[in-house]
Amino acid sequence: MQTDFLRLDHLTEIFADDKSALRSFLTDLCAEAGRLESQIAKACREHDWARAARQSHELKGVCANSGCDEAATTAAALEVIVTNGPYDAVSLHVDRLRSVIERLRGAIGVALDARPSHSK
Amino acid sequence: MQTVVIVDDSPIELTLYGHILKNIGGIQDILFDESAAALQWCARNVADLILLDYRMPAPDGLEFMERFQHFTGKNDTPIVMITAEHDRYVRHRALELGAGDFLTKPVDTVELRARVTNALRVRERSQLLSERAVSLDEEVRSATALLLDRECEAIFRLTRAAEHRDQDTGDHLVRIGLFAARIAGALGLSQDEQDLLSVAAPMHDIGKIGTPDEILQKKGPLTRREREIMKAHTIAGYDILRDSCSAVLQKAAEIALAHHENFDGTGYPYGLQGARIPISARIVALCDVFDALLSHRPYKKPWSLSRVTAYIEEQDGRQFDPSVVAAFRKVMPDLLAIRAGNNPNQTKLASEQFDANRLLEA
Numbered sequence: 001m002q003t004d005f006l007r008l009d010h011l012t013e014i015f016a017d018d019k020s021a022l023r024s025f026l027t028d029l030c031a032e033a034g035r036l037e038s039q040i041a042k043a044c045r046e047h048d049w050a051r052a053a054r055q056s057h058e059l060k061g062v063c064a065n066s067g068c069d070e071a072a073t074t075a076a077a078l079e080v081i082v083t084n085g086p087y088d089a090v091s092l093h094v095d096r097l098r099s100v101i102e103r104l105r106g107a108i109g110v111a112l113d114a115r116p117s118h119s120k
Numbered sequence: 121m122q123t124v125v126i127v128d129d130s131p132i133e134l135t136l137y138g139h140i141l142k143n144i145g146g147i148q149d150i151l152f153d154e155s156a157a158a159l160q161w162c163a164r165n166v167a168d169l170i171l172l173d174y175r176m177p178a179p180d181g182l183e184f185m186e187r188f189q190h191f192t193g194k195n196d197t198p199i200v201m202i203t204a205e206h207d208r209y210v211r212h213r214a215l216e217l218g219a220g221d222f223l224t225k226p227v228d229t230v231e232l233r234a235r236v237t238n239a240l241r242v243r244e245r246s247q248l249l250s251e252r253a254v255s256l257d258e259e260v261r262s263a264t265a266l267l268l269d270r271e272c273e274a275i276f277r278l279t280r281a282a283e284h285r286d287q288d289t290g291d292h293l294v295r296i297g298l299f300a301a302r303i304a305g306a307l308g309l310s311q312d313e314q315d316l317l318s319v320a321a322p323m324h325d326i327g328k329i330g331t332p333d334e335i336l337q338k339k340g341p342l343t344r345r346e347r348e349i350m351k352a353h354t355i356a357g358y359d360i361l362r363d364s365c366s367a368v369l370q371k372a373a374e375i376a377l378a379h380h381e382n383f384d385g386t387g388y389p390y391g392l393q394g395a396r397i398p399i400s401a402r403i404v405a406l407c408d409v410f411d412a413l414l415s416h417r418p419y420k421k422p423w424s425l426s427r428v429t430a431y432i433e434e435q436d437g438r439q440f441d442p443s444v445v446a447a448f449r450k451v452m453p454d455l456l457a458i459r460a461g462n463n464p465n466q467t468k469l470a471s472e473q474f475d476a477n478r479l480l481e482a
Contacts, residue, residue: 028135
């Protein structure tokens with residue numbers, strides 16, 4: 001699978017033939033991306049910009065290193081907004097992030113379905 | 121097997137880094153998602169490389185490095201900082217704190233493997249060089265200690281050869297070294313100084329090598345002219361021993377020249393007074409008289425201990441330094457024990473007591 005949401009060849013290169021480890025990683029990545037997105041949204045609702053910036057930064061790093069380019073770019077944009085403002089644009093970016101993370105999780109789900117757990 | 125410690129608060133990224141490094145042979149990775157736990161581990165263990173995220177809950181990457189710097193003996197562990205920051209301050213500060221390299225997120229897989237491999241190779245070579253340096257240092261120390269031991273043995277045998285003409289004073293030499301070290305200890309001189317004295321003191325009379333037999337072995341009092349010739353052994357001894365680069369011979373020259381000076385300035389060869397007489401010579405002066413008076417000489421019978429101690433008390437502040445007399449009082453039982461156990465083997469004992477390594481360290 002090769003989209004802006006998930007560059008699977010990047011992860012395949014890292015995990016080489018260890019398909020079981022890749023599956024496990026994708027499962028964790030799916031959960032972690034969802035968890036961080038929820039926490040960022042909550043921090044933004046509470047106007048806790050420092051926490052929102054820290055978690056956006058974390059999501060950006062996780063996604064960038066995992067080959068999830070679109071999510072990384074969106075998280076980076078949100079990090080800038082919650083750090084510097086304007087804060088009235090935050091909710092737009094939070095919505096955008098939620099949408100991108102949903103699509104990422106979808107892409108991960110497709111990748112997992114295409115890779116049975118017993119194959120290695 | 122080289123150990124790579126990876127510190128990142130994101131478990132996802134830790135997993136990624138661990139897998140990226142998996143195909144580098146000969147390494148084991150230890151992963152920490154809490155920097156405080158990583159620091160604790162580093163305090164007790166040795167890492168060959170640390171891959172360190174910058175932005176983490178406290179301590180962050182910079183604080184980690186600041187604390188890590190205080191771990192003695194670990195400053196040569198290379199640190200590669202992984203950061204999404206382009207902040208110049210962060211980079212400069214990390215470099216100041218000893219970061220050897222930077223990687224920017226998103227991490228390039230090939231670049232990360234290459235940098236880790238290079239850093240570990242440099243680390244391995246650096247360790248080899250350090251080990252070689254330690255080994256060379258030990259070899260040099262060992263060889264130098266051996267040379268010093270041989271130097272001391274040669275000096276001691278020369279001294280015995282010089283004293284051989286004066287049959288009554290052979291064992292006296294050994295005792296003087298032991299006595300002087302004990303008194304120096306009671307005076308609070310360092311162990312190095314005590315060791316030096318134990319080897320140098322026996323050479324105090326080496327100048328007698330130039331004293332004619334008829335004077336040296338004369339039974340009965342010396343004439344004025346004979347006394348003057350006898351007195352010249354101090355300067356002769358100094359001339360024999362002076363200008364050496366050996367610490368032992370320098371100390372021996374100092375003692376040979378001044379061991380007949382009196383605390384009140386009435387001694388010879390220069391009539392030095394008080395603290396102008398080196399402490400080594402003030403110590404040996406008392407040791408020499410104490411042992412000589414208790415011993416048989418061609419010109420006198422041994423004195424009783426009470427007569428000897430009375431004489432030393434009488435000379436307190438005159439012939440002898442009061443502080444040395446006070447130290448003598450403290451250690452007199454030890455000196456008597458040394459005298460009681462005196463035998464030819466003590467010649468060996470004296471040289472064995474000299475610890476060449478102590479002098480090297482000094």
